[in-house]
Amino acid sequence: MENKNAIWLLMGDFNEVREKCDRLSKIVCASSMEAFNSFIHEADLEDFAMWGRKFTWMSQDGKSLSKIDRFLVCHGFLAHWNMASVTALPRLHSDHSPLILVSDFYDFGPIPFKIFNSWPQLDGLHKIVLDSWAKPIKGGDNDKLLLRKFQPLKNDIRCWRYSLRNKENEEYGELVKKIDLLELQAEQRGLSSPERASWKKWKSRIIEIDSIRRLDLNQKARESKRRCGVVEMIKRRDRTVSPSNL
DSSP, rough: OOTTTTOOOEEOOSSSOOSSSGEEOOOHHHHHHHHHHHHHHHHHHEEEOOSSOOOOOOOOOOOOEEEEEEEEEEEEHHHOTTEEEEEEEEOOOSSSSEEEEEEEEOOOOOOOOOTTTGGGGSSSSSHHHHHHHSSSSOOOOHEEEEHHHHHHHHHHEEEEEEHHHHHHHHHHHHHHHHHHHHHHHOOOTOOOHHHHHHHHHHHHHHHHHHHHHHHHHHHHHHHHHHHHHHHHHHHHHHHTTTOOOO
């Protein structure tokens, strides 16, 4: 990297290891490993120590593991963010571990309650609605009757979703622990056929749960985009009718 004033960060799958211990496989190419290390040295880059796990890639059969994904940064990057760290996360949807480079932390606040499009696909919502709607209420004006119908329905749905989310999070957490344990064991020894079958089954369930969650995230993104559009429209209107324009 010839521009010494710039800050360089390279990241991704380099498809090569730096040391023999970075690959749990019978095949290790010494010349390719030497060429990769020479590139890092000549480019004056630094490699991060990685937390979370030892390897970033695992074959579909669970027999081969390698550390081929990484962040490479220049000295200027480390001078600005000397507390930065890299963590490898569990491999849930890919044969590669997601890598996170962390320098700052943010709190985006609590998530508001909403009714999401994914909920009809979950167990129990239909019964919750029927049971709540069948509850008797006292007389009054039609609009007040409807209001008193909707309020307990909303509370019942909230309690149902809270209970279901806790069970889902508990199941998800247990699946992540099981997958993580097997992958860590695979870094030390080969997995048996039953273990590989369980590993694939658990990962499929993780993907199923995340597909439901993805529906909610897509809905949130659309709502956020609409809100931003409304805010921008109001700003344009206010600029149009401001005293300076009258």
